[in-house]
Each structure stands twice: as structure tokens, then as C-alpha cells.
Amino acid sequence: xxxxLVALNYLAKQPQEKSATCQNIPLxxxxxxRSLGLLISxxxxxxxxxxxEKNFSPPGGHTSGNEEPKSxxxxxxxxELAFSVDQExxxxxxxxxxxxxxxxxxxxxxxxxxPEDEAINIVSEDDSLKWVSYSFVNDGKADQELKQALxxxxxxxxxx
Numbered sequence: 001x002x003x004x005l006v007a008l009n010y011l012a013k014q015p016q017e018k019s020a021t022c023q024n025i026p027l028x029x030x031x032x033x034r035s036l037g038l039l040i041s042x043x044x045x046x047x048x049x050x051x052x053e054k055n056f057s058p059p060g061g062h063t064s065g066n067e068e069p070k071s072x073x074x075x076x077x078x079x080e081l082a083f084s085v086d087q088e089x090x091x092x093x094x095x096x097x098x099x100x101x102x103x104x105x106x107x108x109x110x111x112x113x114x115p116e117d118e119a120i121n122i123v124s125e126d127d128s129l130k131w132v133s134y135s136f137v138n139d140g141k142a143d144q145e146l147k148q149a150l151x152x153x154x155x156x157x158x159x160x
């Protein structure tokens with residue numbers, strides 16, 4: 001019985017996709033889209049806390065107008081980290097849909113190898129960067145997208 005309670009408690013803490021058919025949802029029904037870069041180095045994920053945000057998240061942001069998700073990611077990485085990626089080398093890692101109060105947000109996750117030969121810097125001195133592992137989920141400083149990314153990356157044994 002105790003083992004069952006421990007298992008249920010563990011599962012309750014895991015981020016859950018609220019739509020199993022995320023990629024089948026027509027674009028006309030999506031209320032917002034985000035593209036997030038999962039920069040990995042030494043089995044850790046780069047997280048950023050923007051000065052106007054409460055929690056850490058993966059770098060990236062919302063699409064504007066008819067902007068393609070890869071273009072969004074490149075624009076956001078330049079804005080937040082003064083870092084650019086070759087869009088042709090970006091491969092979609094996962095797509096996560098969050099459905100809440102009738103709103104549907106589609107989030108694209110792209111895996112990016114952090115450059116070993118150059119430092120990653122924040123553009124605004126009011127923002128913060130942090131390399132995190134899966135245990136960061138329990139710190140109470142991760143937004144939903146960061147929790148979801150950490151869960152996926154840990155499940156796929158990409159991070160510790």
C-alpha cells in the first residue's frame with residue numbers, strides 16, 4: 001500500500017500533457033505558440049529567468065503573426081542570449097500542448113548543443129541564467145515549460 005501511495009505521489013508531481021493529439025489540433029484552434037531552445041551542456045539544461053518573469057524557463061518565446069516556429073526560436077535566442085542557430089540544423093524534439101480554460105498553447109521544443117568554444121551570455125543584466133538538472137523541478141522556480149522539458153529530457157536520459 002505504501003509503495004502504491006509513493007508511486008501515485010510521484011506521478012502526480014510529473015507534468016502531464018493535456019492533449020495526446022497535440023499535432024492534430026488545427027492551427028486555427030491554437031491560441032498561442034511558443035518555440036523553446038533546449039541548450040544542453042554536461043548533461044544539464046540552460047534555463048533563463050527574465051526580469052519580468054517569476055520563474056525560470058528554457059530560452060525562447062511566443063511566435064509573432066505568421067512567423068515559423070524555427071524563426072521564432074532564432075529571433076528569441078538573439079534577443080535573450082545574443083546567440084543564433086542555423087535553422088536548417090534545428091530538429092524538433094517534442095511538441096507539447098497545454099489546454100487550459102479553453103486556451104490552447106502549442107510549445108515546440110528544439111534540442112540545441114551548447115557551443116563549447118563560446119560563452120553564452122544574457123543580453124539584459126537584469127536577467128539570470130542557470131544550468132539545471134532534473135532536480136530543479138522541485139525547487140519551485142521552474143515554469144510549466146521548463147518542468148515539461150526537464151521531464152522529457154530526463155526520461156530520454158539526456159540530462160541528469
